[in-house]
Amino acid sequence: MPTIDMPLEQLSMYTGRNPKPADFDAYWERALAEMKGIDPALEIVESDFKVPGADCLHLYFTGVGGARIHAKYVRPKNVQEPHPAVLQFHGYAHHSGDWIDKLGYAAAGFSVLAMDCRGQGGSSEDKGGTKGTTFRGHIVRGLDDHPDRLLFRDIFLDAAQLAGIAMSLPEVDAARVGAIGGSQGGGLALACAALEPRIRRAAPSVPFLCDYRRVWEMDLARDAYEELRTYFRLFDPQHKREEEIFGRLGYIDVQHLADRIRGDVMIGVGLLDTVCPPSTQFAAYNKIVAEKRLEIYHDYVHERLADFEDKALQFMLGM
Numbered sequence: 001m002p003t004i005d006m007p008l009e010q011l012s013m014y015t016g017r018n019p020k021p022a023d024f025d026a027y028w029e030r031a032l033a034e035m036k037g038i039d040p041a042l043e044i045v046e047s048d049f050k051v052p053g054a055d056c057l058h059l060y061f062t063g064v065g066g067a068r069i070h071a072k073y074v075r076p077k078n079v080q081e082p083h084p085a086v087l088q089f090h091g092y093a094h095h096s097g098d099w100i101d102k103l104g105y106a107a108a109g110f111s112v113l114a115m116d117c118r119g120q121g122g123s124s125e126d127k128g129g130t131k132g133t134t135f136r137g138h139i140v141r142g143l144d145d146h147p148d149r150l151l152f153r154d155i156f157l158d159a160a161q162l163a164g165i166a167m168s169l170p171e172v173d174a175a176r177v178g179a180i181g182g183s184q185g186g187g188l189a190l191a192c193a194a195l196e197p198r199i200r201r202a203a204p205s206v207p208f209l210c211d212y213r214r215v216w217e218m219d220l221a222r223d224a225y226e227e228l229r230t231y232f233r234l235f236d237p238q239h240k241r242e243e244e245i246f247g248r249l250g251y252i253d254v255q256h257l258a259d260r261i262r263g264d265v266m267i268g269v270g271l272l273d274t275v276c277p278p279s280t281q282f283a284a285y286n287k288i289v290a291e292k293r294l295e296i297y298h299d300y301v302h303e304r305l306a307d308f309e310d311k312a313l314q315f316m317l318g319m
Helices: 024-036 099-107 151-168 184-195 212-217 223-235 242-252 254-260 278-285 308-317
Strands: 043-046 054-062 068-076 083-089 111-115 172-182 201-205 264-270 292-297
Touching (some): 024 242, 054 151, 099 308, 111 151, 184 254, 184 264, 201 308, 242 254, 264 308
Parallel strands (some): 083 111, 083 172, 201 264
């Protein structure tokens, strides 16, 4: 079996290298309390994109720190209400994608809410109120400040808040909401399901944002994780703060959130992935205590996995 990582039998038992902060649970309970105290000032407006079978809308809400967050909202026409919904999360530095990407789920009777991550390629604001891309350094943004200032803390909360908003929509069945995404989107689908445990099903592929120290020790801090290397080179070249840095990254390590997930999970993993190495993904998967299953692609790297999106739709139809 080709591999760039551990043998499969070792992967099935691997539980991660990046440390979990002692106050991890209190950290996230405090963060969720902040999120729940926000007036989202929900706004839904029509888009210029029109199709016969669905309403294509822009949805805006206020997230933590006052940032205005945008999601594309595709609502099917002529379906029984309330109906299921799926949340769609995009890859690192990208955006919520084209409208047509959501129409397959809409045709199957789902509402689709696809979030733009703050500060990346879409229309959401970053935590400083700046629209547009500030994506370089999102993992390390806030490392030299209080842990509450970590940017991915806010992005994880945006995902959870969007889930709660979806569940509050009168046309959506709050008991049938799922989450999907690949790479960063896969990590966010897991974080969303952890922080909003009413998520019924999550189907991430090749999830990012897991087990940072393992990535570093494999000398794979490049591509999506390149900013880890840059941070050490520029700000801690002798690694005097290495334990502190990886400890702080533990707050935004998806593997440590995984045991909060209560919905069913299906994860797609490529065993030749050198961007988000398989062991980092297994670190999260092995901590999930809910019903779960793996779809393993032995000869795939960090890429779209053959038939996985079809499997994800079938998985969501079972909600």
